[in-house]
Amino acid sequence: MAKLYFRYGAMNSGKSTAMLQAAYNYEERGQQVLLAKPQVDTKGDREIVSRLGVSRPVDFVLSPDADAYQEFSKERARVKAETGLEVSCLLVDEAQFLSETQVDDLLRIAVLDEVPVLAYGIRTDFQTVAFPGSRRLLEVSHAIEELKTICRCGRKAVFNARKVGDRFIFDGDQVAIDGVDVTYESLCGACYLEESGGLLGSGRRRVLVEPPEVAYSSAPDADFA
Numbered sequence: 551m552a553k554l555y556f557r558y559g560a561m562n563s564g565k566s567t568a569m570l571q572a573a574y575n576y577e578e579r580g581q582q583v584l585l586a587k588p589q590v591d592t593k594g595d596r597e598i599v600s601r602l603g604v605s606r607p608v609d610f611v612l613s614p615d616a617d618a619y620q621e622f623s624k625e626r627a628r629v630k631a632e633t634g635l636e637v638s639c640l641l642v643d644e645a646q647f648l649s650e651t652q653v654d655d656l657l658r659i660a661v662l663d664e665v666p667v668l669a670y671g672i673r674t675d676f677q678t679v680a681f682p683g684s685r686r687l688l689e690v691s692h693a694i695e696e697l698k699t700i701c702r703c704g705r706k707a708v709f710n711a712r713k714v715g716d717r718f719i720f721d722g723d724q725v726a727i728d729g730v731d732v733t734y735e736s737l738c739g740a741c742y743l744e745e746s747g748g749l750l751g752s753g754r755r756r757v758l759v760e761p762p763e764v765a766y767s768s769a770p771d772a773d774f775a
């Protein structure tokens with residue numbers, strides 16, 4: 551049986567690079583793949599851009615209420631008509647922005663159509679709260695794999711802190727509004743709490759604790775070493 555895989559990581563953990571590499575590995579063996587991503591804003595961006603400079607257009611973009619199962623079936627039929635080959639894998643970038651229904655469709659594609667689905671995305675937003683698509687992926691995926699990246703302090707980064715200029719900000723919408731110039735820095739738990747003054751889940755689950763004593767050993771996370 552084919553599986554639904556959720557490969558998650560903080561910002562800058564190389565998700566798009568890993569996804570383009572996975573697509574290449576299939577194609578090198580003469581197999582067909584389909585690439586998709588959710589539509590996040592009105593720009594209709596169809597490119598997957600990796601930080602290493604490699605980019606590639608997707609085969610289809612899913613608008614927020616698109617029927618992902620139907621869109622996939624349509625594209626799969628097109629590939630079959632054009633090449634005579636079945637699709638061997640569906641790869642989805644920015645999967646955190648899928649709706650829960652669309653994630654359910656990814657599971658159906660894996661289980662009912664027996665096509666493996668690789669979904670790449672960020673687990674939580676800048677307030678440490680799961681994106682709806684990521685939450686659903688964590689619930690229903692057959693396999694959950696972490697792509698790791700490093701915090702400024704050397705530990706493994708798990709959170710995505712939002713910045714405007716040099717300043718960290720902890721309030722705002724889950725998805726930054728077009729035109730607002732925000733950046734993100736991947737931080738470990740200790741560095742995130744240090745910057746937020748002990749705040750997690752700001753605005754939705756406001757839990758104030760004492761700012762942490764940063765008493766960890768200075769060695770990198772064993773998991774990351």
Ligand SMILES: [Zn+2]
Nearest residue numbers: 701703738741
């Ligand atoms: Zn850190």
